[in-house]
Amino acid sequence: MTVLVTGGTGFVGRFVVEALLRQGRKVRVAGRTVPAAGYFSAPVGFAEGGLEPAGDWGGALEGVTHLVHAAFDHVPGRYRGGEGEDPSGFVARNVGGTFALFEAAKRAGVARVVFLSSRAVYGDRPVGAELTEETEPHPGTLYGDVKRAAELALEDLSDAGFGGVSLRVTGVYGPAAPGRSHKWADLFDDYLAGRNVSPRRATEVHGDDVAAAVLLVLAVPVPPPVLNVSDILLDRHELLAIVQAATGCAHPLPPRSVEPVNAMNCDLLRALGWRPGGVGLLEQTVARLLQDRRPT
Numbered sequence: 001m002t003v004l005v006t007g008g009t010g011f012v013g014r015f016v017v018e019a020l021l022r023q024g025r026k027v028r029v030a031g032r033t034v035p036a037a038g039y040f041s042a043p044v045g046f047a048e049g050g051l052e053p054a055g056d057w058g059g060a061l062e063g064v065t066h067l068v069h070a071a072f073d074h075v076p077g078r079y080r081g082g083e084g085e086d087p088s089g090f091v092a093r094n095v096g097g098t099f100a101l102f103e104a105a106k107r108a109g110v111a112r113v114v115f116l117s118s119r120a121v122y123g124d125r126p127v128g129a130e131l132t133e134e135t136e137p138h139p140g141t142l143y144g145d146v147k148r149a150a151e152l153a154l155e156d157l158s159d160a161g162f163g164g165v166s167l168r169v170t171g172v173y174g175p176a177a178p179g180r181s182h183k184w185a186d187l188f189d190d191y192l193a194g195r196n197v198s199p200r201r202a203t204e205v206h207g208d209d210v211a212a213a214v215l216l217v218l219a220v221p222v223p224p225p226v227l228n229v230s231d232i233l234l235d236r237h238e239l240l241a242i243v244q245a246a247t248g249c250a251h252p253l254p255p256r257s258v259e260p261v262n263a264m265n266c267d268l269l270r271a272l273g274w275r276p277g278g279v280g281l282l283e284q285t286v287a288r289l290l291q292d293r294r295p296t
Helices: 011-022 087-107 142-157 185-192 207-219 236-247 267-271 278-291
Strands: 002-006 026-031 045-048 066-069 112-118 163-169 171-173 201-206 226-229 232-235
Touching: 002 011, 011 026, 011 171, 011 207, 066 087, 066 207, 087 112, 087 142, 112 142, 112 207, 142 163, 163 207, 171 207, 185 236, 185 278, 201 207, 201 278, 207 226, 226 267, 232 236, 232 278, 236 278
Parallel strands: 002 026, 002 066, 026 045, 066 112, 112 163, 163 226, 171 201
Antiparallel strands: 201 232
């Protein structure tokens, strides 16, 4: 198995690359810049390429048997609203560029494609409604629109020799690459400095658990075409309570959020053997993030 991972140097893509390396897989990363020495735990191949609709993926896909498409072109630090001041370019790259990649992968004889989609394809749902793979997508943002368009393109191309799977991933947490900040860095700094923290809750999953889901659907002979990937419903009050206990910080915790959040049902993925880390992995990760916390 030779796996091409687009966006492999990104936050989520890096977890996927590392999981593949631990399995002993041959990995090639596609991106705009060569990864720095030591960025990954073992050597990987590199192919220069971005999400341009007219891009040539022939060289990057040569000898590749499986593709994980984790690349997403957006304003740095933003997914929803990631179009910035260029919505047409955002769509051209993330829809047109993704279409071109999928078509090139099929021509190259790639057997399996895993696309990292998002829970954003569901859009806003009624309070208390559980999100299953049968829930009709109604994206409410341009981010959700382009992810859904890519899902449909992969579905249309899929056949007996070219299997496509879209993983609808929720918010992802975990350690960042060396020299980069994790998603909660500013939140932790604000709390520990005694600054006001607004209430919020959201569904979350560790990057390692996302990678485990990718590995599962790469290996399963005929996986479902769409799978939810989510683990815990996390309130900032509960997250910062872990920080408080680990640091002894006396600052008050933010109140628990009252905003409704639709839980994601992951029974289909669990039926394949997926077992996310839950609260235990969250606590271990927060301890590590605090240990590596940048000086203030």
